[in-house]
Each structure stands twice: as C-alpha cells, then as structure tokens.
Amino acid sequence: MTPEPKPTDGARATPVLELADVAVRYRGAAADVVQGVSLAVEPGQSLALVGESGAGKTTLLRILLGLARPTAGTVRFDGEPLAPRDRRQMRRFRRGVQCVFQDPYSSLDPSRRVAAIVAEPLRSLGLDSRTTAAPKVAAALERVGLPADAASRYPHEFSGGQRQRIAIARAIVCDPRVLLADEPVSALDVTTRVKVVDLLAELKEERRLTLVMVSHDLSVVASLCERTAVLESGRLVEQGDTAQVLGDPAHPYTRRLIDSVPRLPV
Amino acid sequence: MTPRDTPPGPLLDVRGLTVRTDDGRTLVDDLSFTVGGGERLGLIGESGSGKSLTTLALLGLLPDGMTATGSVELAGTQIVGAPEKRLTAVRGRDAAVVFQEPLTALDPLMRMGRQIAEPLARRTGLKGRDLRTAVTDALVRVRLPEPDRIAHAFPHEISGGQRQRVALAMALACEPSLLIADEPTTALDVSVQAEMLDLLDTLVREREMAVLFVSHDLAVVAKVTDRVLVLKDGRAVEEGPVLDVVTAPKAGYTRALVAGARKLESALDLRSPR
Numbered sequence: 001m002t003p004e005p006k007p008t009d010g011a012r013a014t015p016v017l018e019l020a021d022v023a024v025r026y027r028g029a030a031a032d033v034v035q036g037v038s039l040a041v042e043p044g045q046s047l048a049l050v051g052e053s054g055a056g057k058t059t060l061l062r063i064l065l066g067l068a069r070p071t072a073g074t075v076r077f078d079g080e081p082l083a084p085r086d087r088r089q090m091r092r093f094r095r096g097v098q099c100v101f102q103d104p105y106s107s108l109d110p111s112r113r114v115a116a117i118v119a120e121p122l123r124s125l126g127l128d129s130r131t132t133a134a135p136k137v138a139a140a141l142e143r144v145g146l147p148a149d150a151a152s153r154y155p156h157e158f159s160g161g162q163r164q165r166i167a168i169a170r171a172i173v174c175d176p177r178v179l180l181a182d183e184p185v186s187a188l189d190v191t192t193r194v195k196v197v198d199l200l201a202e203l204k205e206e207r208r209l210t211l212v213m214v215s216h217d218l219s220v221v222a223s224l225c226e227r228t229a230v231l232e233s234g235r236l237v238e239q240g241d242t243a244q245v246l247g248d249p250a251h252p253y254t255r256r257l258i259d260s261v262p263r264l265p266v
Numbered sequence: 267m268t269p270r271d272t273p274p275g276p277l278l279d280v281r282g283l284t285v286r287t288d289d290g291r292t293l294v295d296d297l298s299f300t301v302g303g304g305e306r307l308g309l310i311g312e313s314g315s316g317k318s319l320t321t322l323a324l325l326g327l328l329p330d331g332m333t334a335t336g337s338v339e340l341a342g343t344q345i346v347g348a349p350e351k352r353l354t355a356v357r358g359r360d361a362a363v364v365f366q367e368p369l370t371a372l373d374p375l376m377r378m379g380r381q382i383a384e385p386l387a388r389r390t391g392l393k394g395r396d397l398r399t400a401v402t403d404a405l406v407r408v409r410l411p412e413p414d415r416i417a418h419a420f421p422h423e424i425s426g427g428q429r430q431r432v433a434l435a436m437a438l439a440c441e442p443s444l445l446i447a448d449e450p451t452t453a454l455d456v457s458v459q460a461e462m463l464d465l466l467d468t469l470v471r472e473r474e475m476a477v478l479f480v481s482h483d484l485a486v487v488a489k490v491t492d493r494v495l496v497l498k499d500g501r502a503v504e505e506g507p508v509l510d511v512v513t514a515p516k517a518g519y520t521r522a523l524v525a526g527a528r529k530l531e532s533a534l535d536l537r538s539p540r
C-alpha cells in the first residue's frame with residue numbers, strides 16, 4: 001500500500017533539498033535536457049522522480065547529489081544554496097545525504113572487502129578510524145540482513161540482491177537523513193525486489209529516512225514514496241501526493257505511463 | 267506466406283535437453299516441452315534459471331565451453347549435435363530470434379536497411395529496387411514511421427524501441443514458423459513495451475506463427491502467451507495454461523513468484539483522495 005502522507009501542522013518544515021527553476025544543458029547540446037524544474041524534498045515525505053528514458057530523471061538526481069551543477073536555477077540544502085566549494089557545508093551534506101545506485105555490480109569496488117566498502121562514508125567523513133568503524137559496519141550489515149561473515153568477503157561472492165544490500169548498508173552506516181536511490185531495485189529479480197523494497201520501507205520508518213528515488217517502476221514508487229513527480233522530456237508535467245498522481249493522474253502522459261504497466265490477469 | 271510441408275508432430279519438440287559446462291556444471295537439467303504450430307509458450311524464470319541458455323540451445327548457438335545433450339527437433343530437424351551447415355538452413359527459416367538488447371544484436375557499422383536486406387535477399391532472391399521495396403515493406407509492417415529514414419540510419423541513430431522493431435522486422439523477414447523472443451521488451455520503457463507487445467501479438471496472430479516467449483516478467487508473458495513453463499535452476503517446476511498458473515500456481519516456487527508480482531502490483535491499486 002502507498003504510504004499515507006503525514007499531516008503537516010501549519011508551517012511546513014524547511015525542505016532538506018530543494019530545486020528552484022533548475023535547467024541543465026550539456027556542453028555542445030542544442031537544447032536543455034532539464035527545464036524549469038522546481039521541487040522540494042521535505043523531511044518524511046519520500047519523493048519519486050518518475051519518467052521514461054531520456055526524461056532527465058538521472059540528471060536531476062545527480063544535481064541533488066551535488067555531482068552535477070545546473071546551468072540555471074538553484075539547489076538548496078537545508079535552505080542554503082548548495083556550494084560544492086564550501087567544504088564545511090559539503091561535509092554536512094555528505095553526512096546527511098547518501099546514495100544507492102542501480103547496478104549493484106559496478107557500484108561496489110571489486111578489489112575491496114565488504115567491511116572496507118561499507119566503512120567508506122565513515123572514513124571519508126572523518127567520523128571513524130578503522131577500529132571504531134567496525135562495530136558500526138557490523139550493525140549496518142546486520143540491519144540489511146547480511147550474515148556477520150559478509151564483512152570479510154569480496155563483492156563477487158554475493159548475488160545481485162545481496163550486493164544491493166551491501167550498497168544500502170554503505171548508504172545508511174553514517175545515519176543520513178536522505179537516501180537518494182537511482183532505480184535501486186530494477187536490476188533485481190521479482191522475489192528479490194520485493195524483499196529489498198520491504199527493507200527500504202522498514203529503514204524509512206525506523207530511521208526517519210527520506211527517500212528520493214528515481215524509478216520507471218510505478219509499483220515500486222507507489223510502495224515507497226509519499227510524493228511523486230512525473231518528468232517528460234526534461235519538464236515536470238505533474239507532482240503531488242502519490243495516491244493522487246498515480247491514482248487519479250491529471251496529465252495524459254502520467255495516465256499513459258500507468259496504463260502501460262502490464263498487470264497479471266486476475 | 268508459402269506453405270511448407272510440415273512433418274506430423276509438434277513444430278518444436280524438446281526432450282531431455284541438458285546443458286553442461288566443460289567443467290561439469292549442469293545449467294539446464296533434463297528439460298522437455300513442445301510447441302505446436304501457431305502455439306505460444308512462455309518460458310518464465312529468474313536470473314540463472316537457464317531460460318536464455320535454453321533458447322540458445324534451440325538454435326545451436328550455445329557459447330564455447332557448453333554442450334547440449336538430449337533432443338531438440340525443430341520442424342523435423344535434429345538440432346543437438348547437428349553440423350553448422352544444417353543449422354544455418356534452419357535458422358531464420360524455421361525459427362528466428364529477437365534478443366533482449368537490440369544494440370548488441372544489430373551491427374553498429376551497418377545501416378538498418380542493409381541488415382534487413384541480408385536475410386531477405388537470401389530467402390527471396392530479390393535484388394536491386396525490388397529488394398529495397400521489400401525492406402521498406404518489412405519496416406512498415408513493424409509500424410515504423412518514416413521507413414526510408416530508418417533504412418538509412420545506423421543503430422545508434424534511432425531509439426531503443428525503434429531498434430527493437432528493426433530486430434523484429436529482421437526476425438520476421440524470413441517468415442519463420444517459430445519466433446523465439448528472449449526478453450524482447452525488458453530493455454524498453456513501459457509505454458514502448460506496451461506498444462511492442464501489442465505489435466508482436468498482432469503480427470504473430472496474422473501469420474499464425476508459433477512463439478516461444480522468454481521472460482522474467484509474469485505479467486508480460488501472460489499478455490502474449492497461452493501456456494507457460496516455469497524454470498528454476500535449470501529445471502522445469504511447473505507447466506500449464508497461463509491463466510491457471512498465475513491464478514492458482516501449484517509449485518512452491520511459482521507461488522512465491524506470483525505472490526511477489528502481485529504484492530508489487532497491489533501498491534498500484536490506489537484510491538485517489540480527489
């Protein structure tokens with residue numbers, strides 16, 4: 001079932017992440033790949049970016065992650081403009097915003113043991129030494145449902161679903177507030193996908209984690225996100241509560257997306 | 267369509283098909299199934315179930331280091347152990363394949379028109395302007411807009427959905443009796459996938475072509491096939507009419523598969539607050 005949007009009492013909380021009138025044009029390109037996008041990620045209101053290939057979902061996610069900069073418009077983190085050169089802000093940002101990518105094969109360094117991979121955010125943020133990181137790593141691995149001996153093994157010893165669990169452990173080990181996920185379950189088999197979606201739903205609840213998820217899979221979006229924004233060719237055509245956007249879409253493109261999802265015969 | 271003398275018995279008859287690696291691992295284990303003329307069978311399984319290897323074995327396309335044993339009879343021709351020459355005669359004419367990733371299935375250095383012309387010329391003997399017309403017709407049949415532009419384009423110049431249509435046009439060019447489709451829509455966007463499934467459905471219906479549709483996605487398979495075979499770790503765990511299997515799965519594994527798909531799907535049954 002779709003998570004119910006939580007009631008907001010009067011004044012809205014400051015968005016953790018906010019895009020205001022953002023546009024992106026790649027060098028040498030004739031047109032913007034993303035145009036005039038404004039959206040806000042509020043605490044506790046997980047947001048899905050939905051659309052088809054080339055719609056600009058991943059470009060927006062990279063901007064939210066600070067990996068790319070918009071050619072126009074502003075990105076705000078906790079209400080302040082995001083400044084990749086401001087090291088103190090970036091440290092707070094990296095601590096608060098972590099990510100999980102689509103392909104669990106290319107996103108984990110094959111030459112490092114799982115313990116080192118999962119400890120990476122703690123070490124690079126200067127929060128822990130190798131010894132103080134160990135118990136946190138063990139706790140994170142346990143939380144995502146991996147066996148205790150996983151820490152001393154290498155990524156190739158794990159299946160796709162387990163690797164995605166390792167990536168999730170790495171993302172939650174420093175207790176972030178926001179988890180950005182790019183198609184986190186689309187490379188997984190159905191039975192595995194259900195389990196990873198359940199895990200993400202649990203983490204959202206227990207850790208007050210806000211997800212920002214890029215996905216073309218509307219059922220995954222509906223399972224995890226309170227809010228949905230629909231992108232078509234770089235523009236936002238619709239955004240709002242997931243139940244409203246997917247349950248009663250206002251835009252024909254959203255309607256077409258929903259109607260295209262193959263359903264099992266009853 | 268030219269009627270061919272079809273021998274009695276099913277179009278595709280697989281008995282005890284087993285695929286082993288040279289180091290002794292069994293990847294497909296004693297698989298038996300049949301596909302009759304005009305029939306549509308779905309092969310369902312998750313990664314590592316052996317479904318793609320099965321399709322490769324059907325056309326004698328297994329990679330080096332793997333051997334098939336058992337029997338695969340396609341339109342009366344034994345495929346297992348057949349010499350390359352006999353396989354070449356079968357491929358395209360009796361059965362043709364559409365693979366998951368059109369970008370790797372198509373030659374990146376060859377214009378689309380030429381790629382379709384090759385199998386067409388071989389089968390029909392057409393040349394010059396007639397061949398060009400036949401190529402355009404093949405592209406129109408898979409409902410590609412601007413067929414002449416597409417014929418002149420290289421694979422990277424057209425979209426993924428268009429590439430998969432070209433791959434389908436190539437597979438259909440020789441009017442095979444059996445179309446093997448290995449995850450043909452998995453790499454496509456949902457709306458493109460829906461169009462592609464409709465197209466595939468119409469085209470094979472018009473031609474009374476048999477289909478072996480391989481996918482991990484039950485809902486997709488249910489749209490285009492009549493009967494399904496569920497594979498797990500190289501073995502068949504369940505077979506039956508698609509409606510029976512998705513509404514009343516018998517094997518524990520199929521039950522888990524259906525439950526998973528239904529659980530995800532149920533999230534979409536939203537009641538709007540508006």
